[in-house]
Amino acid sequence: MTRSQTTLAADAELTGVAFFTGGDVRVRFRPAPAGTGVLFVRTDLPGEPSVPATIEYALELHRRTGVRRGEAEVQLTEHVLAALAGLRIDNCRVEIDGPELPGLDGSALGFAEALRSTGVRELDAPRKTLRVHRWVRAADGDAEIVARPAEGHGPAAAGLRLEYHLDCGPERPVPPQNFRCEITPERFLEEIAPARTFITADEIPALRAAGYGERVDAADLLVFEPDGTVRGNAPRFPNEPARHKLLDMIGDLALLGCDLHAAVASRKGGHALNRDLCRTLRAAATRGDAPITEAIGVSTDPAAA
Template sequence: MNDKQHTIKAPVTVRGIGLHTGVEATMTFCPAPIGHGYKFQRVDLPGQPIVDADVDNVVDLSRGTTIEQNGARVNTVEHTLAALVGLQLDNVLIQLSGPEPPIMDGSAAEFIHALQGVGLEEQNALRNYYEIPDTIRYMDNARGVEIAALPLSDYRLTVMVDYNSPVLGSQHATLADIGQFANEIASSRTFCFLHELEHLYKSNLIKGGDLSNAIVVVDRVVADEELNDLAKMLGKPRVSVKKEGILNNVDLRYKNEPARHKLLDLVGDLALVGRPLKGQILAARPGHAANVAFAKKIKKKMLEVKTNPVPVYDPAREPVMDINRIMQVLPHRYPFLLLDKVIYLDAQMVTAVKNITMNEQFFQGHFPGNPVMPGVLQVEAMAQTGGILVMNTVPDPENYWQYFLGIENCRFRKKVIPGDTVIFHCWLLAPVKRGIAKMKGQAFVNGKVVMDAEMSAAIVRKDNA
């Protein structure tokens, strides 16, 4: 799995009809900055409102997942989101000229091909994974649905379905490596049973449904008169089926294509959690309603952790910024450059590391015989960490100075001594306005807070300083 965030190198457009609305639409995938996530934009509506791909924005689950925000609605988002997750993309703006993404061939393959065609671009920030901490379960006994997430340092999914059908029978599909999504899962098409078709049509759904973009499973003998009615409903001169099988005798791309498509849907629906996941997902008889309910449970668990963040530092992991890159952004130099590396950076927060050794110049005069890092230098190191975050808000940080303006509610909770590794973590309390930033910062040693403070800083262009 990728360590760094990714977007696409250039915009790319697909066109087609929506499965349920039947409205033709143009959909353009656009590059987006670090920390942007997945957002849809209804460019056909006044003000071109944005709809965040967030489970809290789900408003309808009628044979697809529909989200709504700012008075704008986007239908059937799961295939689009599955393609983004399957390519391990993090930041993409999806501009849409209608109410629903094009259904294309009923799978995510054409989205994958379009995105791969323009190329993926690595961004200078680590992916903000949510690692499943312990087992999370969802059950719907009435429908026989069960979904579980287990801890794992990777993202794997297994789906089991049983439609009590002589055509499909019991099936399962597994994706052991998310990097194989494009090859193993993306081309699996959406499907329904013949007995569902008329109900869906009368429910004002599948207006864009066609035998070229959906598989219709026939699990009973069908009379010629009914086939003629189906042909009229689907706008075809005729339709046929060999006994029990697939309408118009379409060949399946895989023996377990329906199970693979259910896995595709699950990947897309779980994207609404808002962060890339690490965990083992096991799902029996999943559907959009269950997927979204499960995604809400994961997000609730995720937010519980987020309220008390303790950054994790892996020394073996490549940093976002090494000391050379830090010196390109900050004007500080020895002995006043107090950071060694930056291990996380996005538009809202930053995490940096300082290794404390007895060789630090300040230990020569600060409590000889009882070396303690001066609190004022802990504050300075925190301010430099915040400076990295503030400089990240401008495209050309080398042309700016960053000045420390103030500090409030500063507390020193534990001594910092030689041998400690201090993790400095800062985040914006409000958007940067007129070059002024307000931040909250915490310093951790061995997972415990040793210092915290609120700070304000200004960034000024060098030619105006």
């Protein structure tokens, strides 16, 4: 089952602080024609260079995802991409005046609310789709992410179902927890977008020493103390960390640049494994490996992304 491509009905804009680099950032979301995908534009650089939000341009970063083409580099893309994908906004020009998107409150809610306020407009072109027909796995030690065919047939199978199993280990203050969800705009807004980035208190000194998070405090994310309590604010959900990891999955899987029809489960996975799965699925689509994936209108040329 395919659908029509979409874009924004009008511009949206917001400002915030970059979590890692600490700068003040302004980001503008603008409508884009069919076939554009999500395009990040660095308005602060000469010539306003751009980079498509596709796996071909993904960077290997710790604790976040970014993309780069030439001089155009943008980091912490996952929350914005999750908001766009969760709301099914396919084509968008994202103009940013710095190298990192704002962290806001550590969730995707601010981005989602700004995007939703403009309205969504359908375009006269079908959305690209990638349907998984056989199990595909990426792993690193005891962490793994698996994509398998969605259950059912026809419209019942035409969607993305995600689940995340969080287990930081018996010595960590974040308790084991799970979350699963079929991704629709309504469920994304209510159940996923508000989930915030989390961290343990003992991780903060090393991040500060590396120059990260100088303008971030406990109001901007969930900080777990050694006894399991949360510093500064209360969780929005009992399993908010697992929901946030699933939010990150949505944003990273959006680097495929198309709808993914599959059931995807991750256990202890993070950004690196999400990107590995994207590359594996993209490679299968490029090879035309029909037993594994079925690519419907998916470009295999990075230059065409």
